[in-house]
Amino acid sequence: MFWKIPCxxxxxxxxxxxxxxxxxxxxSYVFHILIMLLFFSxxxxxxxxxxxxxxxxSLGHSSFVGLGAYVPTLLLVYFGITPWFGAAAGIAVxxxxxxLIGFPAFxxxxxxxxxxxxxxxxxxILESIFISARNVTGGSLxxxxxxxxxxxxxxxxxxxxxxxxxxxxWFLAANLAFSIERNWFGYYLMAIREDEDAAGAVxxxxxxxxxxxxxxxxxxxxxxxxxxAQYNLYIDPATLFGLPLSFQIATTSTIGNPKRxxxxxxxxxxxxxxxxxxxxxxxxxxxxxxxLFYGALLMIVARFLPDGLLGLxxxxxx
Amino acid sequence: MALLDIQTVTKKFxxxxxxxxxxxKLEKEEIVGLIGPNGSGKTTLINVIAGFYKPDTGKVFxxxxxxxxxxxxxxxxxxIVRTFQLTRPFGNLSVLENVTIGALLKxxxxxxxxxxALEILRSIELYEMRNSRSKDLTTxxxxxxxxxxxxxxxxRILLLDEVLAGLTTSEAQxxxxxxxxxxxxxxxxFLIVEHIVRAIMTISDRIAVLDAGEKIAEGKPDSxxxxxxxxxxxxxxxxx
Numbered sequence: 001m002f003w004k005i006p007c008x009x010x011x012x013x014x015x016x017x018x019x020x021x022x023x024x025x026x027x028s029y030v031f032h033i034l035i036m037l038l039f040f041s042x043x044x045x046x047x048x049x050x051x052x053x054x055x056x057x058s059l060g061h062s063s064f065v066g067l068g069a070y071v072p073t074l075l076l077v078y079f080g081i082t083p084w085f086g087a088a089a090g091i092a093v094x095x096x097x098x099x100l101i102g103f104p105a106f107x108x109x110x111x112x113x114x115x116x117x118x119x120x121x122x123x124x125i126l127e128s129i130f131i132s133a134r135n136v137t138g139g140s141l142x143x144x145x146x147x148x149x150x151x152x153x154x155x156x157x158x159x160x161x162x163x164x165x166x167x168x169x170w171f172l173a174a175n176l177a178f179s180i181e182r183n184w185f186g187y188y189l190m191a192i193r194e195d196e197d198a199a200g201a202v203x204x205x206x207x208x209x210x211x212x213x214x215x216x217x218x219x220x221x222x223x224x225x226x227x228x229a230q231y232n233l234y235i236d237p238a239t240l241f242g243l244p245l246s247f248q249i250a251t252t253s254t255i256g257n258p259k260r261x262x263x264x265x266x267x268x269x270x271x272x273x274x275x276x277x278x279x280x281x282x283x284x285x286x287x288x289x290x291x292l293f294y295g296a297l298l299m300i301v302a303r304f305l306p307d308g309l310l311g312l313x314x315x316x317x318x
Numbered sequence: 319m320a321l322l323d324i325q326t327v328t329k330k331f332x333x334x335x336x337x338x339x340x341x342x343k344l345e346k347e348e349i350v351g352l353i354g355p356n357g358s359g360k361t362t363l364i365n366v367i368a369g370f371y372k373p374d375t376g377k378v379f380x381x382x383x384x385x386x387x388x389x390x391x392x393x394x395x396x397x398i399v400r401t402f403q404l405t406r407p408f409g410n411l412s413v414l415e416n417v418t419i420g421a422l423l424k425x426x427x428x429x430x431x432x433x434x435a436l437e438i439l440r441s442i443e444l445y446e447m448r449n450s451r452s453k454d455l456t457t458x459x460x461x462x463x464x465x466x467x468x469x470x471x472x473x474r475i476l477l478l479d480e481v482l483a484g485l486t487t488s489e490a491q492x493x494x495x496x497x498x499x500x501x502x503x504x505x506x507x508f509l510i511v512e513h514i515v516r517a518i519m520t521i522s523d524r525i526a527v528l529d530a531g532e533k534i535a536e537g538k539p540d541s542x543x544x545x546x547x548x549x550x551x552x553x554x555x556x557x558x
Binding site for chain 1: 368390468470
């Protein structure tokens, strides 16, 4: 499974330009928005590898953000283990959980919506476990990460280092998605997306391909959870395990174009600023209003834009 | 030993026996035509050989190894590739992408597979259509694409489920001569399920006739065509 990594030129240009942004005297709030933008682009790109390319639509990816956030945090709080090592544990736990769900689901042919429903159960289960294990996890109030500003503990006083880390995460994920798209693995996932039986008939091991895509996606997602916990320094079950996050990841990619590497980023460019604006205007009371907007946008995209907002942009360009 | 050896295969769906104790052999570079009325079990037999159905009893051997109960992708990997009666292209992908996916089984880079795919598309006269979305193709071209994708896998045996149906006489003729060329130049064997009896009679070395899940006749095309029971099934229609 080794391939040459062909980096798209546009991605490289945008990334290089983005590295000089911190020179500008911008308020720290702007960096928060940029970090969230990169973070959601990253998460949705990870999601798109299994759910966009292979059309195995997961509505449970928040589980892996949650595990990626909680496992290193608990290891840090109780055993003083640095999140860099904790991250490995968080990813390992996430992969194990993904394997427990994914292997039987794919092996015994849970297809289409059936797979999606199965994945939806996971965050609901994990959320109640992390709420009820109050003595360890702090329950629904969540858990604060002790402040120890240092590279060793993946904590920084300013937002700039987080910005660079998020930029690197996004760059690597987008580049990985881009290479998969041009590689045999991407072609196999496309075949599975179009017709699983026909894919099997030309010799594609459908179960194995889906599983590899799922595990790749989950590993990236869990790392996203690690990053989120260290950036926010506070985590709670409802935010991280809750279904809204799962839906947000899926919606972002779907609105952009789940079949292309840049699609999720396009989706995040629209959704992240919008939900920020909405939050400023309406306050926390109407926080769920953004979901109304997501739903409306999803309907419009499903009805009129089969290739998402990206399709609209490329059509205009022609 | 025969290249493909089907031994007393039975497949039931509930109370209905779709196949009853069917034996069939296919030698290297041989073309065997499988005919029979609707519902006689022809497609079921293809599904059993290709691993889409597991037979209730009986065994299938390929090149001396048992392949009964293997997954479709494992059987395709070994060299038995099928086409679907109702064509199943990867609809939103281009013709070239469809065939490239087939070729990727043996070639690990997309460039190599694409080169191979283009060659196949040229030989099957689909080259001009290579960038069309495959769901927009005409029936004739969809059949060609189905065949092209199967060929790209590099099969030793092709199981063709009504590739000629819906084609004009000249289209069918060009596909038949392509099959003959594949057999001579690449040593491919064919099991061809077909409704157009006339076409299959001219190209097949041997014909097997299924009726209600049982093999009722087998032999050279001439002798099968002369067979009383076969004539009765086709209601006295002229076969040759």
